[in-house]
Amino acid sequence: MCRIGAIKSLNYVHPSQALLLMESQQKGHDNSGFAMVMHDLGGIFEGYKHLPTLSMACTDEGLKLAEEMLHTAGFQRVMQWVPEIDPRPGLDIHAMPNYVFETFDYPKSSRQGDQKEKEELLLDMRLKLRKALEHDEQGFVYSFWPDVVTLKEIGDPRDIGTYFRLWAPDDKFTAKVITAQCRQNTNYDIVRYAAHPFFLQGYTALANGENTFYLKNVEFQRQLHRGYIGFESDSQCFLYTLHYVHRELNWPLHYYKHVVTPLPFEDIERREDKSQLLAMRQSLAHLEINGPNTIIGVLPDFTMFTCCDAKKLRPVVVGRTDDTVVISSEVCGINDILPDRDWETDIYPHEREIVAIDNNLEVQRWRQ
Amino acid sequence: METMKVQNVTPNDMPWKIKYDASRCTLCGSCVSACSFRAIEAKVERRRMVFSEGDLPDPQQRFSAVPVIRQVKDVRHYCRGCGICEKVCPNDAIGPLRNPDTRHPIITRCIGGDSIKRGGRKNLESAVRTLDKIRVGRISQMTDPSLDAQRHTFDLLAPFGRILPAKQLPFRVNEQNSLQVESSMPPVHWIYPVIIGDMSIGALSWRMWEAVAMAVAYLNEECGLPVRMCSGEGGVPVRLLKSRYLKYIILQIASGHFGWNRIAKAMPHMVEDPAGVLIKIGQGAKPGDGGLLQAGKVAEHIQAIRGVPRADLLSPPNHQGLYSIEESVQKMFLSFNAAFKFRVPVAIKVAASATSVSVFNNLVRDPYNIVGGFFLDGIDGGTGAAHEVSLDHTGHPIVSKLRDCYLAATAQGRQGQIPLWAAGGLGKTGDLAADAFKMIALGANGVFTGKLVLQMAGCVGNDMGRCNACNTGLCPVGITTQEPPLVHRLDVDRVAQNIVNYFLAMDTEFKKLLAPIGNSSLPVGRSDALVATDQAVADKLQLQYVC
Numbered sequence: 001m002c003r004i005g006a007i008k009s010l011n012y013v014h015p016s017q018a019l020l021l022m023e024s025q026q027k028g029h030d031n032s033g034f035a036m037v038m039h040d041l042g043g044i045f046e047g048y049k050h051l052p053t054l055s056m057a058c059t060d061e062g063l064k065l066a067e068e069m070l071h072t073a074g075f076q077r078v079m080q081w082v083p084e085i086d087p088r089p090g091l092d093i094h095a096m097p098n099y100v101f102e103t104f105d106y107p108k109s110s111r112q113g114d115q116k117e118k119e120e121l122l123l124d125m126r127l128k129l130r131k132a133l134e135h136d137e138q139g140f141v142y143s144f145w146p147d148v149v150t151l152k153e154i155g156d157p158r159d160i161g162t163y164f165r166l167w168a169p170d171d172k173f174t175a176k177v178i179t180a181q182c183r184q185n186t187n188y189d190i191v192r193y194a195a196h197p198f199f200l201q202g203y204t205a206l207a208n209g210e211n212t213f214y215l216k217n218v219e220f221q222r223q224l225h226r227g228y229i230g231f232e233s234d235s236q237c238f239l240y241t242l243h244y245v246h247r248e249l250n251w252p253l254h255y256y257k258h259v260v261t262p263l264p265f266e267d268i269e270r271r272e273d274k275s276q277l278l279a280m281r282q283s284l285a286h287l288e289i290n291g292p293n294t295i296i297g298v299l300p301d302f303t304m305f306t307c308c309d310a311k312k313l314r315p316v317v318v319g320r321t322d323d324t325v326v327i328s329s330e331v332c333g334i335n336d337i338l339p340d341r342d343w344e345t346d347i348y349p350h351e352r353e354i355v356a357i358d359n360n361l362e363v364q365r366w367r368q
Numbered sequence: 369m370e371t372m373k374v375q376n377v378t379p380n381d382m383p384w385k386i387k388y389d390a391s392r393c394t395l396c397g398s399c400v401s402a403c404s405f406r407a408i409e410a411k412v413e414r415r416r417m418v419f420s421e422g423d424l425p426d427p428q429q430r431f432s433a434v435p436v437i438r439q440v441k442d443v444r445h446y447c448r449g450c451g452i453c454e455k456v457c458p459n460d461a462i463g464p465l466r467n468p469d470t471r472h473p474i475i476t477r478c479i480g481g482d483s484i485k486r487g488g489r490k491n492l493e494s495a496v497r498t499l500d501k502i503r504v505g506r507i508s509q510m511t512d513p514s515l516d517a518q519r520h521t522f523d524l525l526a527p528f529g530r531i532l533p534a535k536q537l538p539f540r541v542n543e544q545n546s547l548q549v550e551s552s553m554p555p556v557h558w559i560y561p562v563i564i565g566d567m568s569i570g571a572l573s574w575r576m577w578e579a580v581a582m583a584v585a586y587l588n589e590e591c592g593l594p595v596r597m598c599s600g601e602g603g604v605p606v607r608l609l610k611s612r613y614l615k616y617i618i619l620q621i622a623s624g625h626f627g628w629n630r631i632a633k634a635m636p637h638m639v640e641d642p643a644g645v646l647i648k649i650g651q652g653a654k655p656g657d658g659g660l661l662q663a664g665k666v667a668e669h670i671q672a673i674r675g676v677p678r679a680d681l682l683s684p685p686n687h688q689g690l691y692s693i694e695e696s697v698q699k700m701f702l703s704f705n706a707a708f709k710f711r712v713p714v715a716i717k718v719a720a721s722a723t724s725v726s727v728f729n730n731l732v733r734d735p736y737n738i739v740g741g742f743f744l745d746g747i748d749g750g751t752g753a754a755h756e757v758s759l760d761h762t763g764h765p766i767v768s769k770l771r772d773c774y775l776a777a778t779a780q781g782r783q784g785q786i787p788l789w790a791a792g793g794l795g796k797t798g799d800l801a802a803d804a805f806k807m808i809a810l811g812a813n814g815v816f817t818g819k820l821v822l823q824m825a826g827c828v829g830n831d832m833g834r835c836n837a838c839n840t841g842l843c844p845v846g847i848t849t850q851e852p853p854l855v856h857r858l859d860v861d862r863v864a865q866n867i868v869n870y871f872l873a874m875d876t877e878f879k880k881l882l883a884p885i886g887n888s889s890l891p892v893g894r895s896d897a898l899v900a901t902d903q904a905v906a907d908k909l910q911l912q913y914v915c
Contacts, residue, residue: 209512210508210511210512210886212508212512212885212886212887212894213887213891213894214896215893215894215895215896216891216892216893216894219778219783219893220778220781220783222781223778223779223780223781224781244534248535249534249535250541251539251541251547252541252545252546252547255547262889264521264523265523265525265558273546273547275549275553276539276546276547276548276549278556278558279532279537279539279549279553279556280534280537282527282531282556282558282784283531283532283533283534283537283784284534285527285531285784285892286783286784286892286893288889290886290887290888290889290891291508291512291886291887292512292513292886310888311515311520311888313512313513
């Protein structure tokens with residue numbers, strides 16, 4: 001089982017907070033990995049918000065190949081950050097030779113292009129890189145997107161934190177939104193790609209649960225979009241559905257809940273918008289999820305949200321202060337990083353709502 | 369002694385022999401009057417008794433004429449093994465015995481010079497059924513919990529109607545950040561995943577048809593199960609057409625168009641739309657063949673409903689004037705959609721065939737979005753009347769063909785756009801919930817069933833040659849006959865009650881299958897929930913092989 005956590009703040013937050021958030025929940029995960037996606041970057045990335053940053057773990061050959069491909073495609077590197085590692089003996093980490101966080105300017109031909117075209121270009125480039133580096137595990141390309149970095153590794157999250165020197169806060173590597181998870185050992189093979197959070201074109205999703213409609217979702221999603229690949233984890237389906245509903249169909253976020261956990265037919269019948277809800281349910285029947293799940297998602301505009309399965313079989317809690325909101329599988333994690341908050345304002349989302357947090361940290365509860 | 373004529377028909381040529389115990393028989397005559405096939409008769413036998421009186425042997429004989437019950441030696445009046453004689457005998461003096469040495473398939477053809485016709489299902493049993501080599505083998509434990517069939521809620525409904533791809537939905541985001549419907553969408557009804565499938569009034573007795581209709585109404589109005597029944601080809605009583613219960617009936621049109629004159633005339637008086645229209649192209653039990661209602665069953669009320677004289681009613685094998693799938697889509701689907709002003713889903717029923725996927729592909733790509741369901745019927749389906757050679761030797765098993773169609777849809781990302789409904793021997797072992805559930809996990813949205821409903825009503829026929837006389841109009845239990853004395857054997861209320869109870873039991877069983885795999889709605893296409901105990905089945909259906 002996983003434990004998931006997410007922090008959204010008015011201020012830039014260091015990943016040590018994410019490690020801390022997850023540390024006390026370790027009895028609920030198996031300490032087999034650590035993964036995080038950071039949105040709305042501060043520190044050294046703050047000046048490059050409009051340019052895409054590549055997050056990748058790779059061998060030397062992989063790095064060479066990727067840089068060649070990016071160069072050929074016309075991307076020009078404008079910034080590079082190499083984490084200073086602490087390779088002390090005894091750490092439980094399956095480290096890759098290189099961890100790449102490089103920011104690029106768009107190819108000249110695309111610089112004046114519209115935003116949508118750029119976004120498609122970035123996706124195509126990431127997919128190409130991923131495919132090229134798959135051979136002999138030369139590299140793992142996690143994200144290539146403006147204002148987003150991703151780090152994933154196999155091992156004990158505490159040791160991974162030590163290896164990347166993430167336990168000591170600084171102001172160089174920060175973000176206003178951080179999502180994290182501490183498990184690599186999925187139901188399937190141990191692959192770096194299988195670790196949540198998953199990222200696609202500005203959207204991030206992570207989940208605690210089991211998607212028993214995985215096969216239905218996968219078989220449907222494979223034909224929906226070129227970016228819906230991998231499926232190393234049954235929770236990737238949540239991301240792809242989020243991307244499809246919000247970006248491809250352009251439906252407001254609250255319909256995501258209607259797609260993944262539709263209302264029972266008898267409830268739909270009583271609704272004024274029943275024809276929309278029925279049409280949605282039937283057209284996207286294969287995107288429905290079943291089984292126990294809690295999902296945390298982040299949208300390209302940095303809105304963060306959470307929702308549960310229709311029977312609330314997995315826990316989640318939202319805690320907040322004036323400048324920070326934290327979503328976590330267990331309240332103990334929130335207690336560690338927001339010890340002084342008013343816990344009476346904590347929200348335990350129910351099975352028929354989405355809790356969304358906008359950039360002013362206004363918390364909205366949308367009842368399905 | 370007269371020369372023996374070996375060609376003469378005798379009871380040991382017949383599929384069933386009557387065992388009769390004269391010592392127990394009270395000669396009440398119940399069996400003879402109950403046998404609708406006139407396969408037994410009262411006769412007088414000449415008996416000779418040799419006896420001796422006195423101390424020394426002094427043989428004497430006495431002749432007597434003894435009344436007995438005897439089997440008729442005539443291929444037109446042969447025993448079907450229905451066992452009604454046994455049911456009515458107060459003393460267990462009589463009953464049919466299966467004759468493994470029967471010469472019936474040969475002598476009937478030799479004497480009649482015509483093909484054998486019968487009702488029922490395919491009678492050639494081979495190996496274990498495919499569905500019995502499949503188990504629901506993916507059980508939710510540990511990481512994801514099983515659900516509780518008694519306490520949790522489940523959504524057991526299936527779509528009937530054309531479903532648009534999400535990108536074609538006519539939605540617009542309004543000022544309130546909500547989706548608004550901009551134009552009309554094809555009608556889709558969410559109904560119970562088991563449709564009572566198309567048995568005509570004509571094939572069925574009026575009492576049987578009425579009992580099914582009553583059960584359907586009760587299931588809807590009292591039990592909350594939105595079960596639909598399909599009329600079959602042969603029209604619908606006008607009173608029902610004009611009633612509010614029409615909403616539970618799917619009207620069928622087949623190549624004979626029987627009954628549609630009345631349906632069309634009733635349209636202005638309809639207070640409810642029908643549940644749907646099903647265009648029957650083919651039938652699993654007799655693919656490539658049209659419907660057949662023998663003159664013996666065309667009673668006065670059937671003549672009235674269908675608008676025909678008393679004669680054999682044969683529906684042509686094809687819909688006349690349709691030469692291609694595209695044409696059928698344009699002519700039939702458009703006209704039937706238009707007939708009910710695009711409010712009623714129109715679906716198609718075809719016999720499973722090696723070509724089913726091609727047909728399905730053509731329909732799923734239909735640019736008009738008006739094909740509201742693909743009903744696929746396999747070789748094990750039942751029929752009221754067919755040539756035996758068709759029943760036993762033509763057709764295609766349903767399981768792999770349904771799966772092929774689903775996978776074809778999946779390969780195109782079009783699963784669910786035309787709901788798949790499967791039939792053909794489902795529930796043959798009496799357990800429809802399990803069969804239906806497995807078919808759903810293989811990709812069906814729902815199933816339809818006919819023969820099993822007759823068995824709920826008391827049909828004594830089986831797939832080993834018992835009875836199967838639905839074509840004769842002499843159904844011994846009043847289900848497939850129009851003879852008033854036979855029809856009155858059927859207790860309408862009890863039949864309706866049996867059907868209702870079976871559906872209620874099945875509903876519970878569906879939940880008992882959903883709960884362990886942790887699903888609260890139907891697992892359409894969730895083949896990972898199934899495992900196969902046969903390697904070939906696993907390979908063909910793309911399931912996990914287990915042993």
